Amino acid sequence: MSHPAHYREAHPLIFVCTHWINLISMVALAFSGFYIHYPFFANFMGVARGMHFFFMYVILINLFVRIVAAFFVKSATRLGTHEVETDIKNWLPQKLNRHQLGAWLKYYLFLKKDHPIGAKYGVLQKIAYIVTIPLTLAAAYTGFAIYAPFMDAAFFAAGTDWVGGQMNMRIIHYYIMWVFILFTAIHAYLANVEGVAPSRLIFAWKEEEGLRFDADGKVIGGSGH
Amino acid sequence: MAHEDHGAIYDLLAARGVSRRDFLKYCGSIAALLGLSESFVPQIAAAVNHGAKLKPAVWLNGGACTGCTESIAQVDTPDVATIVLDLLSIDFMETLSMAMGEDALAAAEAVFEEPGYILIYEGSVMQGFDGNALRIGGKTGLEELDHAAPNAAAIVAVGSCAVDGGFVMANPNPADATGVKPYLEGKGITTPVVNLPTCPVNPEWLVAIVVDVLLLGSLESGAILDKLDDWGRPKYIFGQTIHDNCPRRGHFENGNFVNEFGTEEEALGYCLYKVGCKGPQTYTNCPIVRWNRRTSWCVESGAPCIGCGSLDWVDVGAPFLNRHRDLPLPGVGNTQPGVVAGVVAGVAALGLGLHAVGMKASGRMDGGAPYEEMKAHDRKRMQKGGGK
Numbered sequence: 001m002s003h004p005a006h007y008r009e010a011h012p013l014i015f016v017c018t019h020w021i022n023l024i025s026m027v028a029l030a031f032s033g034f035y036i037h038y039p040f041f042a043n044f045m046g047v048a049r050g051m052h053f054f055f056m057y058v059i060l061i062n063l064f065v066r067i068v069a070a071f072f073v074k075s076a077t078r079l080g081t082h083e084v085e086t087d088i089k090n091w092l093p094q095k096l097n098r099h100q101l102g103a104w105l106k107y108y109l110f111l112k113k114d115h116p117i118g119a120k121y122g123v124l125q126k127i128a129y130i131v132t133i134p135l136t137l138a139a140a141y142t143g144f145a146i147y148a149p150f151m152d153a154a155f156f157a158a159g160t161d162w163v164g165g166q167m168n169m170r171i172i173h174y175y176i177m178w179v180f181i182l183f184t185a186i187h188a189y190l191a192n193v194e195g196v197a198p199s200r201l202i203f204a205w206k207e208e209e210g211l212r213f214d215a216d217g218k219v220i221g222g223s224g225h
Numbered sequence: 226m227a228h229e230d231h232g233a234i235y236d237l238l239a240a241r242g243v244s245r246r247d248f249l250k251y252c253g254s255i256a257a258l259l260g261l262s263e264s265f266v267p268q269i270a271a272a273v274n275h276g277a278k279l280k281p282a283v284w285l286n287g288g289a290c291t292g293c294t295e296s297i298a299q300v301d302t303p304d305v306a307t308i309v310l311d312l313l314s315i316d317f318m319e320t321l322s323m324a325m326g327e328d329a330l331a332a333a334e335a336v337f338e339e340p341g342y343i344l345i346y347e348g349s350v351m352q353g354f355d356g357n358a359l360r361i362g363g364k365t366g367l368e369e370l371d372h373a374a375p376n377a378a379a380i381v382a383v384g385s386c387a388v389d390g391g392f393v394m395a396n397p398n399p400a401d402a403t404g405v406k407p408y409l410e411g412k413g414i415t416t417p418v419v420n421l422p423t424c425p426v427n428p429e430w431l432v433a434i435v436v437d438v439l440l441l442g443s444l445e446s447g448a449i450l451d452k453l454d455d456w457g458r459p460k461y462i463f464g465q466t467i468h469d470n471c472p473r474r475g476h477f478e479n480g481n482f483v484n485e486f487g488t489e490e491e492a493l494g495y496c497l498y499k500v501g502c503k504g505p506q507t508y509t510n511c512p513i514v515r516w517n518r519r520t521s522w523c524v525e526s527g528a529p530c531i532g533c534g535s536l537d538w539v540d541v542g543a544p545f546l547n548r549h550r551d552l553p554l555p556g557v558g559n560t561q562p563g564v565v566a567g568v569v570a571g572v573a574a575l576g577l578g579l580h581a582v583g584m585k586a587s588g589r590m591d592g593g594a595p596y597e598e599m600k601a602h603d604r605k606r607m608q609k610g611g612g613k
Contacts, residue, residue: 003592038548039499045480099602107594110583114597146506148469161455166506167532167541167550171562174549178566182573189577193584194593211596219596 004079005210005222006197010120012075015087016205018066025059026180028052033177037170056143063136078120080212080222091130094119096217117217125190128183135179142173235274248273255436269436280343281336284318285373287348287366288359288393288402293384294320294347296425315345319361330362337373343438344377344416346370347426349386349393350408353401374409379444380418381434382406383426385533388456391424395539396553406457417450420457422509424533429514430462456536458508467504467530470512473497497524501546503532 011019032051039045070091074084078096096119104124106112116122121129145156146169160169191198197208212222238248252269286294298321315321317333324332336342351358351366359366374380382405385391390402406418419438421430437459443449454460468474476482476496483490483497496502507530515522524530532542541550551559584590599607 039480039482042482043480045482046478048480049478099600103597103601108580110587112601113594115594117597117600148466148505157455165535165537165541167503167535170506171549171552174562175566178570182570185573185577189581193581194589195591210592217596217600218598 003195003197003210005212006079006201006208007076007082008201008205008207009076009082009084010079011202012073013205014069014073015066015075016202018062018069019202021058021062025055025062026184028055029059030177030181037174056140059136060140063133076120078213078217080210090120091126097123097126128187132183135176139173139176142169142176145169146173255433272436280341280378281314281316282343282345283333283336283373284315284345284347285369286319287346287370287387288351288400289348289384289386289391291320292425297428297431337376340376341378342376344373344380345383346380346387346405347383349390349402350405351393351400351402352408353399358400370405370408371412374414374416377416379438380405380416381431382418382420383431385422385424385538388420388422389536392539418457419449419453419459422458422463422534424538427514427516433462434459462510463508463534465508465510467507467509467511467524470510471504471524472512473524491527497529499548500529501544501548502529503535503542504530507532507534509534
């Protein structure tokens with residue numbers, strides 16, 4: 001009905017790659033993490049730990065690359081346009097999103113009928129994505145704090161003492177993964193519930209026509225299906 | 226050569242049926258425990274040999290089960306450890322002193338008057354009930370510790386209770402139990418405390434401390450303090466995890482686990498990780514030193530480590546056969562973290578499902594609702610500003 005056009009400028013190829021790497025790493029980390037927490041089948045502990053200790057570096061390097069790329073790569077700051085700006089603009093406050101938090105909440109709660117105007121990432125969406133950065137770092141910190149080669153280093157041991165020992169640190173690490181699982185579930189749901197164009201773009205880099213917008217968020221053409 | 230000396234110690238050893246060879250072997254194991262090279266064996270032997278007159282010591286019992294006394298007093302077959310510990314002139318010990326009542330207390334008092342003794346403290350410091358949870362000779366346990374601690378050259382806190390309150394301080398901790406070190410720090414008493422956790426304490430560790438502190442002079446030189454970690458535990462005993470040195474570690478790496486007791490996996494001696502072993506987070510050298518005269522230790526004998534060498538070990542370790550501790554949720558009680566996560570995830574899944582029904586019903590699934598012409602905020606402002 002009113003689906004925005006999804007052009008490649010919204011997600012340049014490098015971000016398609018970092019998104020894939022994030023997905024693969026998180027699946028591998030969650031699976032191996034669950035296994036390490038409680039080995040639910042036999043003969044896999046060595047592999048599970050190897051997976052965990054490999055992908056934890058992959059995801060950290062990927063996060064670093066993603067953040068650095070935000071300052072050098074240009075991408076669209078709204079849907080339905082081929083115009084691009086430096087990607088970091090997507091992560092700072094944007095004019096299109098101003099005063100729209102309430103509108104988004106109402107829209108999601110079915111208290112508002114029409115779709116709120118917004119930038120490429122709506123208010124809540126952007127907050128959720130940004131929160132994954134400290135969350136990843138928290139997972140890394142709590143993970144290193146219970147990982148034998150690092151756990152005795154003062155930087156991690158101090159945190160372990162502060163939370164009351166390694167058992168508590170492990171539980172925090174465990175819960176951070178659950179937060180990621182919840183995030184991923186909600187993220188996948190909201191990204192696709194109004195149509196799978198976002199997934200086609202971020203995974204297969206396939207475009208889909210739809211509504212086009214001007215810099216003020218006004219519909220300037222295209223058809224929403 | 227020092228170890229050629231034939232002093233009183235060898236007569237003692239002979240009287241107890243311990244050969245000189247056994248003695249030197251034992252000194253070698255102490256050297257290993259202290260992180261010293263083999264070349265220190267003669268020095269240790271000489272120190273033990275010549276150390277017949279040592280600092281007096283007083284053993285006080287706080288709030289605990291006296292299991293540490295039992296552990297130290299395992300004298301059914303006298304061995305070198307017993308003899309080394311005999312060198313510690315323990316002038317007062319409630320459970321094992323021959324003297325009783327006023328006589329015993331007078332002996333302790335005599336020691337307290339001469340600064341420089343070693344105070345061995347077993348059990349927690351129970352601060353609740355104005356200290357009246359423990360009374361000795363008409364005084365509270367707190368008064369006794371306050372009196373004994375300042376003049377001591379060093380305090381050896383034996384067992385987890387003396388370190389941080391141990392099982393006595395487990396929730397709900399009605400006696401407000403704590404350890405010697407935190408208690409004295411709160412009182413501003415600065416006597417050095419060497420913490421030897423685990424429940425009970427391993428006598429080998431006390432032997433190591435006796436040799437290190439008393440015989441090798443590391444107390445006078447201050448060297449002992451450098452050997453302690455932030456929690457006052459000797460690093461050479463509490464520096465590595467049980468998991469690091471576990472004889473079942475190979476089974477862990479291979480993924481061979483005991484799923485429940487009484488199974489073939491248990492008979493095969495597989496890793497006890499799934500049945501709650503706390504070895505990966507417990508810093509003691511139990512797998513190396515072992516217990517009961519190096520016969521065996523918990524994991525070797527088939528029981529998962531319950532983490533008794535950790536701080537707050539009951540609350541962070543129970544239930545002992547689970548991978549996670551329980552979380553004391555207000556109004557719910559003790560709950561496993563996985564159950565909490567499952568409930569939250571279930572509610573979230575239900576929420577998303579209901580939301581999807583709403584999306585379908587409101588016709589938004591096919592591209593979402595039509596876009597608003599203008600932000601609600603801007604529209605309001607325009608209306609206020611007269612349609613501008």
